Amino acid sequence: MSDNTRLTFVDAVVEGLRNWRSTLGTATRPEFWYWFLFTVLASIVASTIDSVFLSPSALVIPDNLDAFTGNQIREILDVTLSESIWTVSTLVTVSLFIPTLTVTIRRFREAGSAVAFAWAVHLIGPISTYVLFSLGYTTADMVDAGISDANAGSVLAIALAMLGLVVANIAALIMWIVVAARPAKTTEPR
Numbered sequence: 001m002s003d004n005t006r007l008t009f010v011d012a013v014v015e016g017l018r019n020w021r022s023t024l025g026t027a028t029r030p031e032f033w034y035w036f037l038f039t040v041l042a043s044i045v046a047s048t049i050d051s052v053f054l055s056p057s058a059l060v061i062p063d064n065l066d067a068f069t070g071n072q073i074r075e076i077l078d079v080t081l082s083e084s085i086w087t088v089s090t091l092v093t094v095s096l097f098i099p100t101l102t103v104t105i106r107r108f109r110e111a112g113s114a115v116a117f118a119w120a121v122h123l124i125g126p127i128s129t130y131v132l133f134s135l136g137y138t139t140a141d142m143v144d145a146g147i148s149d150a151n152a153g154s155v156l157a158i159a160l161a162m163l164g165l166v167v168a169n170i171a172a173l174i175m176w177i178v179v180a181a182r183p184a185k186t187t188e189p190r
Contacts, residue, residue: 007031013038019106020099026110027103032180035103039096046092054087070144077136097122104180112185121176128165135162 012034019025027035084090101122108118135158142151142158 007034009034009037016099016103020102023102023105023115025106026184027106028110028184029107029181032103032107035100036180039100042092042096043089046087046089049088054083068143070140070142073140073143074137077133077140081133104176108179110184111179111182113179113182117175117179121172124168124172128169132162132165 007028007030012031015027015031016035016038101118104122105115105118108115139155139158142155145151
């Protein structure tokens with residue numbers, strides 16, 4: 001794209017799809033934010049399709065949370081996984097993951113930030129989701145075994161780990177916004 005032409009939404013989407021596997025070069029702020037807008041709009045359309053064509057689950061959550069059993073916790077996790085994996089939203093998210101990662105890498109490079117940050121920002125979400133589900137299943141096993149003084153420390157550790165993952169995701173989001181909003185790093189002396 002030459003400096004004389006103005007980047008449009010369609011140009012940015014075409015550029016993002018055309019360079020879906022290229023981590024070389026840079027992405028301008030408009031290119032990055034138009035791509036981000038495209039992914040948000042695609043996610044909204046996919047979620048709308050999911051809500052129209054997929055029936056919602058009928059999870060039964062007991063009124064008395066003290067009466068939760070490990071099997072009920074596992075059932076909630078299983079239903080959540082099975083209903084979120086086989087959706088149009090997930091298909092869109094997975095298909096746009098690599099192009100979004102490469103656009104982010106190119107944008108971070110133009111902003112003068114380390115490419116490793118782009119990787120970290122994009123991988124912390126899937127990794128923390130996996131860890132949260134693993135911790136959920138571990139919690140279900142502990143509930144089956146009975147919460148006692150012997151495993152109370154483990155329950156606290158799981159709760160703190162979950163809190164830590166939430167904080168890490170928020171920190172990654174803030175870092176992503178700050179770097180993506182930076183102007184291009186110039187090589188000329190000021």
